[in-house]
Amino acid sequence: MPTFLQSVITWLAAVHGDLYAITAVMALVWAASEVVIGYLDRPVRALRTWGAWLLMLANALFACLALAASLTLIPGSASAWMALGVGLSWQAMLRGGINIQPVPISAAPDVGGEQPLGVPLNELYARLQGFCVGQIQRQLVGERVALMERAMAKLDMADLARIARLVIAALAASTAEAEQYIQKIETSSDLSEERRGIMLISLILDNGGTDILRERVRQRRKA
Amino acid sequence: MPNSEDTIVQLEEQEIDILQALLKKGPALPVEVAVRTFSFPDEVAAPLEELEQQGYIQRQKMQKGEMFILTKKGHERALGV
Numbered sequence: 411m412p413t414f415l416q417s418v419i420t421w422l423a424a425v426h427g428d429l430y431a432i433t434a435v436m437a438l439v440w441a442a443s444e445v446v447i448g449y450l451d452r453p454v455r456a457l458r459t460w461g462a463w464l465l466m467l468a469n470a471l472f473a474c475l476a477l478a479a480s481l482t483l484i485p486g487s488a489s490a491w492m493a494l495g496v497g498l499s500w501q502a503m504l505r506g507g508i509n510i511q512p513v514p515i516s517a518a519p520d521v522g523g524e525q526p527l528g529v530p531l532n533e534l535y536a537r538l539q540g541f542c543v544g545q546i547q548r549q550l551v552g553e554r555v556a557l558m559e560r561a562m563a564k565l566d567m568a569d570l571a572r573i574a575r576l577v578i579a580a581l582a583a584s585t586a587e588a589e590q591y592i593q594k595i596e597t598s599s600d601l602s603e604e605r606r607g608i609m610l611i612s613l614i615l616d617n618g619g620t621d622i623l624r625e626r627v628r629q630r631r632k633a
Numbered sequence: 634m635p636n637s638e639d640t641i642v643q644l645e646e647q648e649i650d651i652l653q654a655l656l657k658k659g660p661a662l663p664v665e666v667a668v669r670t671f672s673f674p675d676e677v678a679a680p681l682e683e684l685e686q687q688g689y690i691q692r693q694k695m696q697k698g699e700m701f702i703l704t705k706k707g708h709e710r711a712l713g714v
Contacts, residue, residue: 451659555662555697598673605674609674612662612664
């Protein structure tokens with residue numbers, strides 16, 4: 411075994427790598443669940459984007475830093491329960507912020523009083539999340555545009571209209587309105603053929619027909 | 634021939650449709666906004682501009698074209714409809 415790998419394993423054993431793994435996995439799963447909830451119609455594609463990976467890795471990294479701080483501050487506390495506790499409480503803190511100033515006990519709500527002194531972790535996390543969501547959206551739209559280009563190059567109007575009808579019939583709810591819309595696109599004299607093709611492809615992609623369209627393009631390429 | 638009041642009502646309905654389409658299916662290219670509301674791209678251009686001016690949506694430039702996303706205000710409006 412190479413010396414470098416041996417030293418990494420020794421280091422991980424010394425610093426409780428298993429505990430960091432528990433906390434990191436919790437953070438990864440937590441961030442992944444946020445991505446999935448945000449993109450229920452295409453969760454796998456969203457998870458494959460680098461924006462999603464950045465969010466998951468940043469979440470895991472900060473959770474591991476929180477665990478390192480906890481293990482340093484409380485000697486002898488290294489256990490799986492500690493890793494689980496830090497993993498869970500860190501996720502809660504990250505979304506709620508940390509208040510480091512004691513709030514005086516009072517029956518009346520604090521109106522116009524001093525703002526409590528706190529670390530706005532929730533705001534920082536919201537910014538990171540916002541950046542990552544922007545990247546996810548850009549990549550997903552970019553993938554759709556790339557598929558549009560491939561479909562336009564390989565499929566003709568009749569093919570696209572047939573796939574659109576198939577997708578609408580199989581997946582979409584408002585079939586009659588969609589059928590009228592497809593006919594309107596096909597017969598429109600105001601639109602160029604390319605424009606009509608783009609609209610039909612958009613209709614297919616927007617109604618969950620991405621895999622069907624990709625498969626049809628692949629078949630055409632092979633033929 | 635619709636009078637000006639009818640036109641405003643129709644535009645508002647279309648704007649609401651656009652907001653809800655963006656809320657339901659996420660950010661979209663102009664052609665995708667049109668498709669989601671069963672319209673043609675030219676028909677959604679004015680409502681999109683109006684919604685952008687009102688701060689309900691935001692236009693983001695991309696390498697190939699542009700996409701529209703809901704702002705926080707637009708998100709709240711779409712949820713409130």
